[in-house]
Amino acid sequence: MRLTIHSDYALRLLMYVGGRPDRLCTIAEIAAAHGISEAHLMKVTHRLGQLGYLETLRGKGGGMRLAKPPEAVRLGALVGRLEPDFHLVECHAPGGRCTLAGHCRLTGILGDALKLFLGHLDRYTLADLLAPGADLRAFIPVSLEVSP
Structure with a gap:
């Protein structure tokens, strides 16, 4: 199982924005x-806005902020909506051409593994990533932080 860069960036972006609830954040500063x-x-920002995770404001003084509370952002649901497909093997893909289709138990086993993976992620929210002691701002150079 491997998440795309799109999902990785989305998670990092949401952690960054969620850690700064008192102000708007910009793409330039996060990048x-x-x-x-x-x-x-x-x-990534555009997609998160489409999905209702971010509120964006254009123009001078614009930026982005969370559109919902961090406690409402379930990680499994987020990843499930961001990933283009979870076709772990060819038989999971629409139109897959596996000669064992319909006669193999691997499809069900891998499908169950995917459900467990997303279910495990769903036990956590963005708030869990932002909990006290998880302050990631210490790892970002001060010169890159924008004053509120």
């Missing part, structure tokens, strides 16, 4: 803080 492409982060 600089994590050393990632602004273009990639723009796509």
Whole structure:
């Protein structure tokens, strides 16, 4: 099982924004803080906005903030909505051409494993990642932090 870069960036972005509830955050500052492409982060921001996780404001003084409380952001649901597919093997994919389709127990076993994986993530919320003692701001250079 491997998550895409899109999901990785989305989780990092939500942790960054969730850790700064008192102000708007910008794509530029988050990209600089994590050393990632602004273009990639723009796509992630757009998708998170579409899914209702972020509220974005355009223009001078614009930026983004969480659209829902961190306690309402279940990690399994988030990852499940962000990942383009979880076709662990060909028989899981629509139109997959496995000669064992319908006669193999592996499909069910892997399907159950995926449910367990997402179920485990769903035991946690964004709030768990932002809990006291999980302050990640110490790892981001001070020069990259924007004053509130």
